[in-house]
Amino acid sequence: GSGGSHIRPATRGPAPEGHYVQARAPGRPHALNFLADGRTMQVLAATEQWCAPSPIRPYRYGGALAGAAAEAPPLPEPLLQAVAAAVESLIAATGLRGLGSADFLADETGWWLTEINPRPGATLDILDRRSTPLLAAHIEASLGAMPALGPQPADAAAAQICYADREHAPVPDCPWPDHVRDRPRPGTVVRRDAPLCTVLALGADRQAALDSLKTRTARLQADLAAKKTHPEETL
Known part of the structure; x- marks a missing residue:
């Protein structure tokens, strides 16, 4: 599945074959978008996301937003640092390379990781606005070298x-x-x-x-x- 269109509220009993159950968690959806070289990472942006629910697809993906360079981040800095530290530890443990994103839910009480996308995600359109094209950066990082990305778009x-x-x-x-x-x-x-x-x-x-x-x-x-x-x- 993709874009949340395959997610449904669970019914009683075990999950059907080919499905799995996740716990419902509070918070609003965000993503930490990063570039990894197998050891460490550079953060591209912390983006905000939202759903576009329909009668039969309550968790359907709606869109994403990246703030301006001069704006405050969408979440408190200590929380974002905690998310980044956790993601960086996963990168070091798995050797993940290239563009990726960590989707998570966050509110005033904390944050909950929902998934790691080991690939360019849906936010690529709004993030690929730096002096270095992100595809070129993705290739270079996938080869194990961390490129310079240039400043965040204004x-x-x-x-x-x-x-x-x-x-x-x-x-x-x-x-x-x-x-x-x-x-x-x-x-x-x-x-x-x-x-x-x-x-x-x-x-x-x-x-x-x-x-x-x-x-x-x-x-x-x-x-x-x-x-x-x-x-x-x-x-």
């Missing part, structure tokens, strides 16, 4: 999955805005509530990036609805 960045609010059968052939990624191929079918594309936005701070993201996603949905009614119109 602006905040946010990205979210735009789920189809109606069935697109077929997806119209039209030009997409530059801030839309993972665009579906014209003529394909995207079912209602399935991922349609990814929308990106920048802002001077967290709130500005989120406001822009919300506006862009709403405009995209409206334009697609209009395109279905009037096929000659463009986005």
